[in-house]
Amino acid sequence: MELSSNQLEFLERCKEARKAAFSFKDPLIVFHYDADGITSGAITISAFLKENRKHRTHPTKKLDDALIGQLQKEKEIIFVDLGGGNKRVNELQDVVIIDHHQTEGIEKLQANPLLFGIDGGLELSASGTASLVFDHEFGLGVVGAVGDMQYPLTGMNRHLLEKGISAGELELRNELRLYGRYSRPLVDFLTYSDDPFIPSLTYNPGNCEKFFSDLGIELQEGDSWRTYSSLSFEEKKRIISALAKLLVDKGMGWAASELVGEAYLLNDRESQPSTYDAAEFSTVLNACGRHSRADVGIALCLKKEGSYETGLELLRKHKLAIREGVVFAKKNLNDFGPFFFLDARGLIEDSIVGIVCGMVSGGKTKPILGAALSESGIKVSSRGTKKLVDEGLNLGKVMSSASEEV
Incomplete structure (x- = not known):
């Protein structure tokens, strides 16, 4: 895509931020604990690891006065996915901020798309900003964007996607947009799909099993449960057509029109189904952060041994807590x-x-x-x-x- 003048100016700011960050001797990298924060933190950490530079890390839920007080002793700090919204960062010593949230009155060097007229809520997240600052890990940049509800990718996110495709990190496909295409057995795939909510199917495994049976689609192949991604093209067409008809019949034509959309796949993670698709990867990272294990999320982003299995266990606990919460919410x-x-x-x-x-x-x-x-x-x-x-x-x-x- 051809970049506008303000987008080019933003990329220059990203270069400034990279130079300043790499001038630090041993910075503390402070990052948010959600999917966008973990991916942007991992992108920053990975950049320092590649350059064999010293650094320390600190995940956090929020940048409040208590944390600002603790950081007063730090000589060098890199804030990632936070920092731009708290003027008290001006009280700290050497600081670089990589953020996409609303910002005002910040005197420190900040790479933030909002400062250049780029929508940080829709067009670029913190992970995307970090990818452009350090000019690498574009796949993780997309994971963070999708995890921050920036879908489909537009504006600078599109530029990020194109860089990822050119680098061989990403693949773009048009797919059924329901969650779990690669990681969930077919019945679970439909049962727990709630965006959109599918009348008579969402949270109704018996009806979901009948849905596939009526379409003549086998749930198992040998001893293995089939996933949506393992189906033939014709089987996928039957599912999409049946879902679209069901939604239209229920007066949800708007949802039917959005069933198929862009999917962003990380080429080097195909062997790990829960991190192959950017949307599913972001869910695992959110589970890590929300269970106070951002360290596992970082390790997963950096492909450390054992992190995938630990991440899936946190995801299992996360899903169980959510399901119990949903049961309570529906009754109350x-x-x-x-x-x-x-x-x-x-x-x-x-x-x-x-x-x-x-x-x-x-x-x-x-x-x-x-x-x-x-x-x-x-x-x-x-x-x-x-x-x-x-x-x-x-x-x-x-x-x-x-x-x-x-």
Whole structure:
């Protein structure tokens, strides 16, 4: 793609950030604990490892005053996926910031697409920014972007994708967009697909088994459970057509039109199904972070021995916690008129309450707000369907306005 003048200026800033980062003798790399933070942290760590440069790491949920206080003693810090939104970083010593969040009043060197008129919420995440700063690991850059809900890839993310394809790191395909194409047996693949929520199939394994039976699709090949990715082209066509018809019949034509879309595959991870597809990889990383094991996520990104198995175990625990949360939420949603409310205080972890709200929002005509206990008090998360967002719902603005009133 041909880059605009502001995009080219941003890439120059990325070069400045890289030069400044590599001028540090032994920096502390501070990164966020979600998928975008872990991938951007791993990209930065990998760059230092390639150059055989000393560094230390510190994952965190948030950059608050307590952490700022702890960092006062540090001579060199690289903030990744945070830092741009806290003016107190100006109190610290030598700092480089790689971020994509809203920023104002920061006096430190910062590679942030927002400073150059590039939408950090849609067109480039922290992982993508880190990939462009260090000019490597474009696959991880895409994983972080997808994990940060930047789909499909547009703007600078498209530039990132093209660099990854040219480098042989990535492959672009058009696929059925449901989660688990490579890692889940067929019945689980449909049962736990909730984006979109599929009436009569989502969370109904018996109906899902019948769905495949009616289509004449075998669930097993020998002793092995078949996955969607293992099916023939004709079998995939039958599934897509049947799902589209079901959604249209249920008045969800908008969802039917979005069943097929772009999939981003990491060529060097085909032997590990849960990290082959960028969307599935990001889910594993989120599980690592939300269970306070960002170290496992970093190791997985860096392909360290044993990290894949540990990551899958964390993913299993993560999915179990979410499923239990979904069961609770479906029984305890309160209708508050303009929105549904879920009081999950002491019952669902604050790290997954937003995910749970998102999973039960499918098919709902109103957004869901969920409350959970956190270290600092009460965390409120909100979720709405893509259809509501397309119709103008801006939950970020709603939550910001509400917090100002508290």
